Amino acid sequence: xxxxxxxxxxxxxxxxxxxxTAALAGCGGGSGAGDGSVTIKLAIPTGPDAPIGQAAKFWAxxxxxxxxxxxxVDIFDSGSLVPGTETLKATRDxxxxxxxxxxxxxxxxxxxxxxxxxxxxxxxxxVDIAALNELAVxxxxxxxxxxxxxxxxxxxxxxxxxxxxxxxxxxSLADFKGKRFRALATTDTMVKPLGATGSFVEFADVxxxxxxxxxxxxxxxxxGSAASASLNEVAPYLTxxxxxxxxxxxxxxxxxxxxxxxxxxxxAIERTNQAYNAWVPTAFAEYEAKVCDKLRAAGxxxxxxxxxxxxxxxxxxxxxxxxxxxxxxxxxxxxxxDFKALQDDYRKLALKYESTTKYEDGLTACATRAN
Numbered sequence: 001x002x003x004x005x006x007x008x009x010x011x012x013x014x015x016x017x018x019x020x021t022a023a024l025a026g027c028g029g030g031s032g033a034g035d036g037s038v039t040i041k042l043a044i045p046t047g048p049d050a051p052i053g054q055a056a057k058f059w060a061x062x063x064x065x066x067x068x069x070x071x072x073v074d075i076f077d078s079g080s081l082v083p084g085t086e087t088l089k090a091t092r093d094x095x096x097x098x099x100x101x102x103x104x105x106x107x108x109x110x111x112x113x114x115x116x117x118x119x120x121x122x123x124x125x126x127v128d129i130a131a132l133n134e135l136a137v138x139x140x141x142x143x144x145x146x147x148x149x150x151x152x153x154x155x156x157x158x159x160x161x162x163x164x165x166x167x168x169x170x171x172s173l174a175d176f177k178g179k180r181f182r183a184l185a186t187t188d189t190m191v192k193p194l195g196a197t198g199s200f201v202e203f204a205d206v207x208x209x210x211x212x213x214x215x216x217x218x219x220x221x222x223x224g225s226a227a228s229a230s231l232n233e234v235a236p237y238l239t240x241x242x243x244x245x246x247x248x249x250x251x252x253x254x255x256x257x258x259x260x261x262x263x264x265x266x267x268a269i270e271r272t273n274q275a276y277n278a279w280v281p282t283a284f285a286e287y288e289a290k291v292c293d294k295l296r297a298a299g300x301x302x303x304x305x306x307x308x309x310x311x312x313x314x315x316x317x318x319x320x321x322x323x324x325x326x327x328x329x330x331x332x333x334x335x336x337x338d339f340k341a342l343q344d345d346y347r348k349l350a351l352k353y354e355s356t357t358k359y360e361d362g363l364t365a366c367a368t369r370a371n
Contacts (some may be wrong), residue, residue: 038265039072040097045084045105045203048077050228051125052100052249054287055157055276059251062275067268073098078204085202092150092254100157104247107185111325111332112145112339115346116248117186119321120314122350123361125158125222126281128245130357131349132156133277139345141338151252154269155276160288161361162220162243165231167210169301170239173309182206182218186246189324191219193316203229210234220246223302223363227291232300239303240363242310281359288362292369302367 042060046052053075060073082090082099088106091099103113115135116128135142136153146153164170166179176194181187183198191198201209203225209215211234218231223238232238258266295302305313322343329339 037070037072038067038261039074041081042073042075042098042100043079043081043087043090043096044075044077044100045079045087045102046077046225047204047228048075050225051159051222051284051287052102052157052225053077053228054224054283055155055251055280056100058279058283059155059272059276063268063272066271066275067265071265071268079202083202084204088149088151088252091252094254094257097257098154098251098253100249100251102247102249104184104186107328108331109149110145110250111329111334112139112142112342113248113250114185114325114328115142115339115342117246117321117325118343118346119186119243119246119318121244121347122354123161123240123242123244123364124354124357124359125160125245125248125361126284126357126359127350127353128158128248129156129277129280130353131346132248132250134349135342135345139342141334141342145332145334146252147255150255152255152258154251154253155273157249157251158245158280158284159247159249160222160224160245161363162241162246163223163226163363164217164219164237164239164241165221165226165235166217166219166237166239167235168216169237169303170305171303172306173313179216180214182209182215182221184220184247185328186321186324187219189320190243190313190317193320194313207231207234223288223295223366224291227295232295232298236299237301237303238295238363239305240361240367241305242307242314281357285359285362288365292362292366295366296369302363304364304367 042056044052044056056075060075063071063073082096085105087096087099088101090096103110107114173194176191176196179196181191181196181198182201187198206218207229210217217235220243226238326336326339
């Protein structure tokens with residue numbers, strides 16, 4: 001029994017042939033049958049070749065195997081079931097069986113999860129995932145956020161270090177002046193001191209927005225997501241900014257939906273989560289190396305912002321970014337002391353896992369290879 005995929009009309013999301021799929025129909029949230037079988041509709045905001053798409057494919061395939069075919073997962077990519085910004089709500093109310101949701105789409109509802117936007121902590125997305133796996137069970141603030149939303153976190157998906165994806169090269173902070181970026185929650189705080197601006201655009205619409213001149217690029221953006229949408233065709237310059245990781249996505253299911261699953265299905269999900277976490281470090285490194293090859297072959301330019309420029313940027317924005325995160329936490333009804341404690345736990349765990357992983361940020365490695 002194979003995974004089914006529902007495709008959006010974005011034909012350009014074909015830049016990296018890392019997975020082969022069959023386009024079959026499907027709709028709705030999730031369903032069960034009298035024999036204990038379960039069909040899960042899994043919604044993701046990106047294309048199948050982006051990090052979220054890769055993670056969804058592995059998790060879904062593994063769950064089908066671990067369940068002995070009892071669970072079937074239908075993947076709807078590029079917001080084809082519900083827009084990315086609606087996936088959290090749709091998962092909570094049951095229209096989506098399982099949704100992969102970026103914290104950056106919901107800075108207030110996922111204010112605790114947005115601890116990963118704490119700047120200048122780590123460039124390594126696998127460090128984020130390892131830290132969050134621990135925080136999700138040990139930190140009261142993060143645990144409470146998921147409980148209050150009525151969802152169960154199953155697995156985390158990292159995106160990689162922050163990059164600026166632009167039509168023109170970025171070699172200094174002066175090159176940001178006057179630029180208009182596809183924005184996430186932290187973008188304006190990061191780029192306004194440099195004379196740039198940001199506005200939110202759904203991921204599936206970024207390519208066309210750059211092509212039409214509505215925006216000049218995207219920041220922050222990770223290498224895999226940029227390549228999956230072929231953004232290098234319209235914005236061929238990818239620059240490592242030094243900000244570090246900036247977002248994470250979480251695979252969630254409504255708690256009441258999870259509670260309704262047969263015990264055998266729950267056990268299969270737990271085994272799948274364990275297999276996924278063991279798979280991530282090596283798989284992500286291999287994935288990013290392939291993405292780098294594709295980008296270089298397509299003529300993309302990959303570079304690292306000079307260290308003095310990155311340090312100047314940090315000096316201009318780090319305190320303001322942390323103030324923004326605290327303000328979002330307050331709107332999410334998280335006390336300032338609790339969020340600061342969460343940040344401290346995140347920094348400590350990041351340092352712990354930095355010392356044990358051999359993974360290197362893929363875009364930084366790609367820039368080194370390009371030189």
